Amino acid sequence: MGHLDHAAFGWLTPVLSYVMACIGAALGLRCTVRALSATGRSRRNWLVTAASAIGTGIWTMHFVAMLGFAVTGTDIHYNVPLTLLSLLVAMLVVGAGVFAVGYGKDRTRALLLGGLTTGLGVASMHYLGMAALRLHGQIHYDPALVGLSVLIAVVAATAALWAGLNIKSPAAVAVAALVMGAAVSSMHYTGMIAVSVHVTPSGADLPGATAMQFIFPLAVGLGSYLFITSAFVALSPTAGERSAYRSAELTDLNAPPAASPRDASTPERMRTSGPL
Template sequence: MGHIHHFSAGWVSPVLAYAMACVGSALGLRCTVRALAAEGRSRRNWLLTASVAIGAGIWTMHFIAMLGFGVTGSPIRYDVPLTVLSLLVAVVVVGAGVFTVGYGAARLRSLLLGGLGTGVGVAAMHYLGMAALRLHGNVGYDPLLVALSVAIAVAAATAALWAALSVRGAAGAAIASLVMGLAVTSMHYTGMAAVNIDLTPTRAPVAGATAMEFIFPLTVLLGSSLFLTVAFVALSPTAQERAASASAESFREAELPTSP
């Protein structure tokens, strides 16, 4: 049995991981709210942006947290194709949940199904990301803790979607993103508590890329993209603001005296 370290990088990795989960959640939930105020192609585009934001935020959070993961007696490597697939799965499965909220007719039903889809997306990304782990030995899981981690993800994702859609204003958006960030982070560390590793002593090299060769550059790229997109969405006017601006403009034009 290998001794597992979850915080070998100190508190930097969990704090930074939680921050990235909150950023991705804030952007995704904000885009979902924007989508519900839009129609047609605009609604679809906002929902696509929300799916990518939440999916990328989950992925970035997971692998930043994994920078602090280590096992005594074995190097850690990552299978590159599986790691990339885990990002795509996160976006697609979360997208199914987000689109259910965006196009669902029955509010409560679409919220519950959306929370289920988003929570399952969080869990699917985590365990597929863990399947990309390569080391000298076998990775096993405590099934009860795995089930608990999935339940945490679904419950908190549903609560975050409810808060984003029900509580208006900046306070609602902040609470929703903090709840969603907590959901993703809690799910991750509950899932990691379920891990047990049976080491196989050998001097053979471990196949795959190190965290610094592949994971770190990709997390920096995705994290930077999320921050830039958050700034863009925060600064872009909402549908209501555009409508108010157009109304004010037409009012001013109506007030202008016409030349004789």
């Protein structure tokens, strides 16, 4: 049985992965808040951004944490197509949950359905990512801990969607993002505690890419996307700000034209008198 190390680089990967989960959650919640105050294509675009932010944040959290995962007696590689599929699943299933909340008429039903869908999607992403591991040995799971990790994912997703529906202020969103980041990290490490590896020593080359060859550059790219999108959302005017701007424009258009300085300085007698 191989010894599993979940923090081969110390606290660096757990802390950094938690930060990425919080950033993705905060960005997703802010986009959801914007979506609920918008209509038409604008609502759809905000929901798409929310889904991509949450999905990207969760995926990046998982694989940044996996950078610190090591098993004594074997190297670890990753199957590239399966890893990319896990990212796609995260975005699509989170998107389904976010859209259910964004367009659902019955908020309670939409919240429960969206939370269940999103939570199962998060769990699917995690275990697809684990299925992408290639090492010398066999991976086994504790079913009870796997079930607990799925339950945590569903509860965390439902809580996040509830926050998106009910929390409006930036400070409250920040607190909710910290809680959601902790929940996602808890789900990940609960799933990892469920893992045991029976190592089979071998000198054969492992298929796939190493974490530094593939996971690290992809995580850096997705992390950059989160930071850039966060800046865009922060600088983008809210619906209230746009409404105030349009009202100000209409007020300016309807205001009577101001008298020119020349007209104001010309005596009334000279303006009204005819030619001499």
